[in-house]
Amino acid sequence: MRKVRREFARIFRNSASFLERISRSVDPTLFWNGYSDPASRTGFVKVRSVRSWCFEHDLSYTVIAPAKKTPVDRPKVIGTPPYEPRGGHAELPEVYLARLRDVTIIGGTTIISPEPGVILYDEIALSSGFPYGSRTPALEIRPALSCFPCSVGRVDRAVHFCKEGHSNYFHWLTDCLPRLMLTEHEPDLRGWPLLVDSDVPPQCMDALRRVTSREIINVPHKACIEVGELAFPSELSVLHDRYEGTVDLERDIVLRPESLLFTREKLLGKRRAEPRTKIYVSRANGRYRKLLNEQEIIRHVKRRGFSIVSPEEMTLDEQIDIFSNASHIVGPTGAGFANMLFAPQGCQATVLVGDNANTNLYFLNQIAHAFSIDLTYVVGSEVAGRFMPAVHNDYSVDISLLDLAIG
Incomplete structure (x- = not known):
């Protein structure tokens, strides 16, 4: 199986290289x-x-x-990031x-x-x-x-x-x-x-x-x-989902604040966002980029008073309701963190990520900046070789680093 994955990766790289040479040598619009x-x-x-x-x-x-x-803020990071974060x-x-x-x-x-x-x-x-x-x-x-x-x-x-x-x-x-x-x-x-x-x-x-x-x-x-x-x-x-090279703050993922506000206002409506509950956003159902020690982390955060949620199993209303009342949001990076759009001002968000070189540490803090959310990335260690592209490799996070983030 590993040999098949390596061969697929080689073909993909060669195809991309060939297409890039074509586009440069013939006409940039062809x-x-x-x-x-x-x-x-x-x-x-x-x-x-x-x-x-x-x-x-x-x-x-x-x-x-x-x-x-x-503006893009310099992200707050605990652990060893794959590159030097900047603003x-x-x-x-x-x-x-x-x-x-x-x-x-x-x-x-x-x-x-x-x-x-x-x-x-x-x-x-x-x-x-x-x-x-x-x-x-x-x-x-x-x-x-x-x-x-x-x-x-x-x-x-x-x-x-x-x-x-x-x-x-x-x-x-x-x-x-x-x-x-x-x-x-x-x-x-x-x-x-x-x-x-x-x-x-x-x-x-x-x-x-x-x-x-x-x-x-x-x-x-x-x-x-x-x-x-x-x-x-x-x-x-x-x-843009970057699968090679170096993460580019200026080009890869840039979210327009007016867009975020549009979605928040249209969907949150007249609900009052009040920080009352602590939630852990599970990615146990994910097919890739899995947090390998997630069950251990879930047991730990439960003892700290967190409720466990799986957004993909919830209705839109259920997601809006629970995130709009969150004082703390913790979990592995994934689409569930889009619900920060509904979080109250001052909410504390902790995002768990792997240390792959293409891990983007800038896009979620753009949502955090727009709505005055206190966001921290906790960087764990990836397990190399399982996925192509490698940015979707599984990883684990040291619980002591998580404790530093959530206090």
């Missing part, structure tokens, strides 16, 4: 689609930004907020609402094709390299994102709401849901339905229905839908 299905046209597709296409074809492109720098400023992208005509969209992505052989995909068109995870290499090596199999349907007009990461609770609350902000003040879009990925988890769909009453058109994963008039709200934040 990418191999890698699809061998005879029903699909293989070869190269030209990648354009939405802005450049709209300006070239005299289409509506409204800038709602310019690109800007946002600084990171770049948030330009926020816009574009109007496109006669295009094809792909379920599960923000990719748009305005004509054969061309795709609009800001994440690649506006980037200078791709040392990231499944979100960006998907275009080159995944069959679903090649040169567009036959369309499975047509919609006269709609708002684009499909997105990479839609099945992840953290991505949904911080990255997907806030896109609705950009359509709220457009009167002529009020009757337009939303194109939404059909496999959005129940808690995420519940969150969406609380924010909007629009008709929802389900788009199957990888399906192509033709749209006569498409309103495209841009991404507001940057979320």
Whole structure:
């Protein structure tokens, strides 16, 4: 099994290297689609930004907020971090609402094709390299994102709401849901339905229905839908899963504070956030990045008065209720910590992480900064070799370090 994993890792690295050489040597906007299905046209597709296409074809492109720098605090760390943490400023992208005509969209992505052989995909068109995870290499090596199999349907007009990461609770609350902000003040879009990925988890769909009453058109994963008039709200934040190289404070994960506040206000509603309970967020059901001594830690925190919660087994209301009343939140890093969006001011959060070089120590403290949460990372020791990419390796955390964090 280890030999198979090593061979898979070698093939993956070689494919990524090959694709990078192609993109540099031919044309920075041309990418191999890698699809061998005879029903699909293989070869190269030209990648354009939405802005450049709209300006070239005299289409509506409204800038709602310019690109800007946002502060990122130096994280508080107990244990030995994989790199020296620092503070600084990171770049948030330009926020816009574009109007496109006669295009094809792909379920599960923000990719748009305005004509054969061309795709609009800001994440690649506006980037200078791709040392990231499944979100960006998907275009080159995944069959679903090649040169567009036959369309499975047509919609006269709609708002684009499909997105990479839609099945992840953290991505949904911080990255997907806030896109609705950009359509709220457009009167002529009020009757337009939303194109939404059909496999959005129940808690995420519940969150969406609380924010909007629009008709929802389900788009199957990888399906192509033709749209006569498409309103495209841009991404507001940057979320990249880095699988190689060095964690980059400025580029990898940058969360827009206004997005976080939008989700908090829409979902928390009139609930009063009051710090009353201590909770431990379990990741026992996780398939990867498991905390190997979690049962030992659970027994320890129970003696300290903590209740154990598994967010993936809870409804949206149950998650909001318990996190909005938390005085202390402890647990291994994971999507459950998106619920810090609902935590009260002054809540103490302790995140347990491994010491892999690609472990990002910056993104959760951006939520903490936005809502005055006192966050500390406790760094444990990874068990190397089980997973590819290695950032998802299992790890363990010394209980004495945890005690230093929670007092």
